[in-house]
Amino acid sequence: MKRLQLESGSHIHFVGICGTAMGNVAIGLKKRGFTVTGSDKGVYPPMSEVLEGNGIRVLPFGLDNTRDPDFFVIGNAIPRGNVEVEEILNRRKAFCSLPEILRDVFVEGRRLVMITGTHGKTTTTALVYHILKENDLNPAVMMGGVPQGLKSGFEWSTKSELFVMEGDEYDTAFFDKTSKFLKFSPDILVINAIEFDHADIFDSVADIEKAFRFLLRRTPGNAKVLANGDDARALALKSDCYSKFASFGFGEKNPYRIVSVTYGDGRMKVELDMDGEHISLISGMPGKHNAMNIAGACSVCRELGVSATGLEQAIATFPGVRRRFEERAFNEVTGGRVIEDFAHHPTAVSATIRGAREIFPGKRIVAFFEPASNTMRRGELRSELLTALNMADIAFLLPVPQGRRELAQNMPEIPVGSLAERVVGLNKQNEIENVFRQQVCPGDVILILSNGTGQGSLEKAIDFVNGGKHE
Structure with a gap:
């Protein structure tokens, strides 16, 4: 297999830089001494802010962007027909996919810990990185989110051979439809739930x-x-596994077993049996899904020699990840608060709502969900989504966003109006303001669930909670 050979200081341009993984790798290359530029459209936080904070300017797509760079990285959201892609191909310029440059520039020669699965990849990756760093194992890391306290989801390290990485099953690029994670051969592989x-x-x-x-x-x-x-x-994947295999979870047959999950003082307590050794952990992240993320991360770190005390101390200080049950506003007078979460799949939506109920017992839960992922835009899993949203006291389904990314086809609209017992579909963005005036109370816990912009719902929720307005 031919590997990329990039000269230090060469100019690399990212086409579609504002995907979380694309942006984080771009930052990593800049830190390694490369000149980095990027282009995209529909840019929004946190990645827009993260790139700017790391000195990378985001340009609109255009022919001028293709003139100076020595090499191009093309994101998987970018199709044929993109003006830059067509110019790169017509002029026979050198390019590759994101996982290829990640593998050849950063992962090659290192001991790879890769976290996979439909849910929990980013949080588990961030947990593994935090635990290892707190225990002086100092790995490099690449993840699809931005941990609290860091400027990006990429951190390079020359102090360790370990590289912790989020492995994505999504396709590689328009010219390579295989899963991104198939570019790698991990030394430790975590497989979370598959849906x-x-x-x-x-x-x-x-x-x-x-x-x-x-x-x-x-x-x-x-x-x-x-x-x-x-x-x-x-x-079931064990039957295809030629490697050493172990499992984690609530079931009694798991060598790394969650014994119990309880709550107190706004924190979650997780009791683990780690292959016969009892470990007691305190975390600010609620929900059994996060208990699973913690168990998976602790399993990895035990394999790498971290002690029980090291696990306990690190989990207690884990600051969380931006847009993963992240508290964005809290009013001490009314008790109202805003929680932002990346949940964009029915299972993640139900887990987030359930977690909010567990850590905020007795509070009214109001959810806003934006169908921004391609699966949700297509109306797939619609019944499951409505069932999940119906777990809130009231939930609002935002309009399908248009033009968030370049898509090969138009996605169908999700119907509006009363969709379930406690779920209301909104037709226009201005209806969000009416919701806050008429249906949200000052003491509510407001969940903003989206892997997109949220269409202004987050900003309106923060203003509402901070001002305590209710008409």
């Missing part, structure tokens, strides 16, 4: 399982695979 997602790429959950089976074929025999033992699909 149907990415309806624009996969026809069924069986297709997603197939991608994971191919990943296991690339995983060395002397590697370690740690799977969600409570998920039938993840556990």
Whole structure:
């Protein structure tokens, strides 16, 4: 397999730089001494702010962007027909996909810890990185989100051979429709729960399982695979595994087992049995899904030699990840607060709402959901989504956003009006203001659930909670 050969200081241009992974790798290359530029459209926080904070300017797509760079990285959201892509191809300029440059520039020669699965990848990756760093193992990291306290989701390290990475099952690029994670051969592989997602790429959950089976074929025999033992699909992959295999979860057969999850003083307490050793952890992240993320991360770190005390101290100080149950506003007088979460799949939506109920017992939960992912835009899993949103006291389904990314086809609109017992579909963005005037109370816990812009709902929620307005 031919590897990329890039001279230090060369100019690399990212086409579609504002995807979280694209932006984080771009920042990593800049830190390594490369000249980095990027282009995109529909730019929004946090990645727009993260890139700006790291000195990378985001330009609109245009022919001028292709003249000076020595090399191009093309994101998987960018199709044929993009003006820069067509110029790159017509002029026979050198280019590659994101996972290729990540593999060849950063991962090659390192011990790779890769976190995969439909849900929990970013949080688990951030947890592993935090635990290892707090225990002086100092890994490099690449993840699809931005941990609190860091300027990006990429941190380079020359103090360790470890590289912790979020592995994505989504496709690589318009010229390579295989899963991104198939470019890597991990030394430690975590497989979280597997569900149907990415309806624009996969026809069924069986297709997603197939991608994971191919990943296991690339995983060395002397590697370690740690799977969600409570998920039938993840556990079934053991039959295709030639590596050492162990599992984590609530089930009694898991060597890394969650014994109990309780709450007190706004914190979650997780009791673990780590292959016979009892460990008690305190976390600010609520929900059984986060208990699973913690168990998965602790399993990895135990394999790497972190002690029980090291785990306990690190979990207690984990600051969280931006847009993962992130508190954006709190009013001490009314008790109202705003929580932002990246949830864009019915399972993640239900887990986030359930977690809010567990950590804020007795509070009224109001949810705003933006169908921004391709799966949600297509109306896939609609019944499951409405069931999940119906767990809130009242939920509002925002309009399908238009033009967030370049898409090969138009997505159908999700119907508006009363969609379930406690779910209301909104037709226009200005209806969001009416919702805050008429249906949200000062003491509510407001959840903004989106992997897109949120269409102004976050800003309106923060203003509402900070001002305590209610008409």
